[in-house]
Amino acid sequence: MAGTTRTTLSTGWEVRKRNPLIPIGVAVVGLAALVVTFEVPHRHAVEDSLTDRTKVALAKAGIDADVRFVGRDGTVKVGSADEKDKAREVTLGIDGVRVVDVQAPPKVTTPEVQRSAISVKLLVDNGKVTLTGTVPAEGDRAKIADAVKPVFGAENVQDEMTVDATRVADDTDLAGLGAVAVALGKDAKAAVVDLTDHVVTLTGTVASAETKDKAETAAKAAAKSVRNELVVGQAAAPEQVQTQLVALPTVEFENDSATLTPQGRAVVENAASILRANPNIKVSIEGHTDLTGTVEHNQTLSENRARTVLDTLVSLGIAADRLTSKGFGESRPKVQGSDAAANGVNRRVEFIVQQ
Known part of the structure; x- marks a missing residue:
């Protein structure tokens, strides 16, 4: 066993x-x-x-x-x-x-909000002021408009500024920018007060050297950095005219149409003033659409809108041989995307000075 x-x-x-x-x-x-x-x-x-x-x-x-x-x-x-x-x-x-x-769950990091400096442009032309750009608050917008209305009249001030809380207010005296427009005076032709990247640039045509100096003095009281490119009694350089045209608000049309809205016509009238002050400048008018609709429809719409702007400028006294028009449809978006914000930027007419 x-x-x-x-x-x-x-x-x-x-x-x-x-x-x-x-x-x-x-x-x-x-x-x-x-x-x-x-x-x-x-x-x-x-x-x-x-x-x-x-x-x-x-x-x-x-x-x-x-x-x-x-x-x-x-x-x-x-x-x-x-x-x-x-x-x-x-x-x-x-x-x-x-x-x-x-x-523990992973720590969620909130992406930092991208903040940009404020950007403001004032177009002073034949007794009218057009305000464009973006400021951080409604009160900032009012500071500029309220500074010019007593001199030019509320009816002659076109406020196209927008408010964006992500913008950073700098040391510029915004009411002081209005004072620069006042210094330019009602006789200024296509003069622009441009605040970009904390620098105020003055372009356009003024009647006298005294007016040019007054505008520069007012600008220096409003901002730390000033570039005075104002021209006395003569046409501005092509790059100055381009700056003035870029400062214009968006040309607006009726929905899915080549018919200008009242605001859109007012912008074209401002463009005509700039071109009248600079008779040697030739401009290409370029139409662009957003991504809504077919490629073929957008191409035709962009061509028709550019042509409408050209015809309107001719009706306002600008010689037709100074103007050309073309449409690019949706082929040249300014920003990527198809949401409302992107569409609003991409749907535009641009004035391109021909060198």
């Missing part, structure tokens, strides 16, 4: 000798059974105790957490990445805790 040996005594009796390892094995199995019997309930009691005490301690620290222990090793789940360090400190301070793994 396995595990047993036989020995024969001289008397004839047969004695069996058992393997000495068998009793040891039995003892080990018995001891293991005792460990399972007593240790498992004890471990569960320890886990429950650590769980309860940890939850209470975290709650006192203002942390709502899910707590679980396996033996003396804990897992704590918190609701915010900002709570991780505090939860770890509190949990490790509990008597009996060996290690803890604190888990």
Whole structure:
């Protein structure tokens, strides 16, 4: 029989000798059974105790957490990445805790808002002022308009400025920009006060050197950096005329039409004033659409709108041989996208000075 040996005594009796390892094995199995019997309930009691005490301690620290222990090793789940360090400190301070793994959702970083400087343009032409650009608040917009209305008359001030709270107000005195327009006077022709990147640039034609100096003095009182490119009694350089034309508001049309709105016609009249003040300048009128509609429809619409602007300028006294028109449809977007904001930027007519 396995595990047993036989020995024969001289008397004839047969004695069996058992393997000495068998009793040891039995003892080990018995001891293991005792460990399972007593240790498992004890471990569960320890886990429950650590769980309860940890939850209470975290709650006192203002942390709502899910707590679980396996033996003396804990897992704590918190609701915010900002709570991780505090939860770890509190949990490790509990008597009996060996290690803890604190888990939290990834910290969400709010993207920084891109902020741009304010940008303002004032077009002064034959007793009228057109205001364009973007300022941070409605009050900033009012400062400029209120500064020019008493001199030019409210009916001669066209306010096309927009408000964007993400814009950064600089040290420029916005009411002072209005004072620059006042210094230019009602006789100024296609003169522009342009605030871009914290610099005020003056372009256009004025009647005298005295007016030019007054405008520069007013500009320096309003801004730290001034460029005076005003021309006395003569036509401006092509790049100056381009700056003046870019300063104009968007030419607006009736929806899906080549018919100018009243505002759109007013902008074309301003363009005509600039061209009359600079008789040697030739301009290409370029129409662009947004992505709404078919490619073919947009191409035709852009061509018709550019042609409408050309015909309107001719009717206002600009020689036809100084003007050309073309349409590009949706092929040259200024910004990417097809939402309302992108469409508003891409739907435009541009005046391009021909060098």
